[in-house]
Amino acid sequence: MGIDIGGTGIKGGIVDLGTGELVTDRFRLDTPQPATPDAVAETVAKVAANFDYTGPVGVDFPGVVMDGVVQTAANVDKAWIGTSLLETVGPKLPGPSFFLNDADAAGLAEVRYGVGAGHRGLVVMVTFGTGVGIALIHDGKLVPNAELGHIEIDGHDAETKAAASAREREELSWEKWAKRASKYLRTLEQLIWPELFILGGGISKRPEKWVPHLKCRTPLKVAELINNAGIVGSALAAFEAAQVGAVVPGAGSPR
Known part of the structure; x- marks a missing residue:
């Protein structure tokens, strides 16, 4: 259970x-x-x-x-x-x-049963919701409690600007919010060099609204298991x- x-x-x-x-x-x-x-x-x-x-x-x-x-x-x-x-x-x-x-937990599910299944190397699950959650999975093994949603970007806790809740709070367009999310993802890339980003959280129910606006070098996949x-x-x-x-x-x- x-x-x-x-x-x-x-x-x-x-x-x-x-x-x-x-x-x-x-x-x-x-x-x-x-x-x-x-x-x-x-x-x-x-x-x-x-x-x-x-x-x-x-x-x-x-x-x-x-x-x-x-x-x-x-x-x-x-x-x-x-x-x-x-x-x-x-x-x-x-x-x-x-x-x-x-x-x-969400990251483990996605690398075992979802879009991350079979991927080697470092897979990073990013959940955009009230905050920004991170899961690091290397060759199927979880590195627990990676609180990289709280890294500092431009003098701010990243999740206060890049979380899905920030888009709603500040009434940002999907494109403007995606620019913030892109900057966050690119900052992660500079620190840990992942081979795949899996994008999750409630916002991933509507990927067509924002995923096309993301710009980073790492391949992106939208989480499958959602809720x-x-x-x-x-x-x-x-x-x-x-x-x-x-x-x-x-x-x-x-x-």
Whole structure:
């Protein structure tokens, strides 16, 4: 099972890891406001309880996650910083649990089942949404928690100018916003030299509006899994972690 914690919704499903497809309907509940740790944990529990399932559960979160502990909360309640997902959410799940960054989950899904499948070298997933999320995958291996959405460009945190939310906030045309996104992508190119950019986030539902305006040297592909990427990547991460004993027992599994 994979569960995706977002700023507006928390959704989950059971995944066929052979195909990367959901074998159940996706189930979604609104993210509680305020999105405090206890309130979010209860909502995650309700999402998980919607399925007749026991086994490994992967959960992604919009922030840096190290050893199950949230380290950053750029676009969620600051009470999350220093909170253990393992202790707050893990006991409410029906099996061993594993937690990771949301962009990392989406990137894993795309390189295994989506447009990044079969690509060697460095693949960079860029999600344009409320913020800018980054996943680095080299030869299929994830380099976790790459917070490159916050690099400084022209004296600004990059995501304050290049995120999809900035286009809406400043009422920019698609072309004007794409110039900012292009500058951001070119800055990444100078730092890490990727072999492929995968472009995701909610904005990727309308690629014809902005992708043709992007200018960078790296090949571009639009993400395929869209709304299911976090669920699929989280489930995959949990399964693989379980194989090496890196998941933590939850309420539904022996301790």
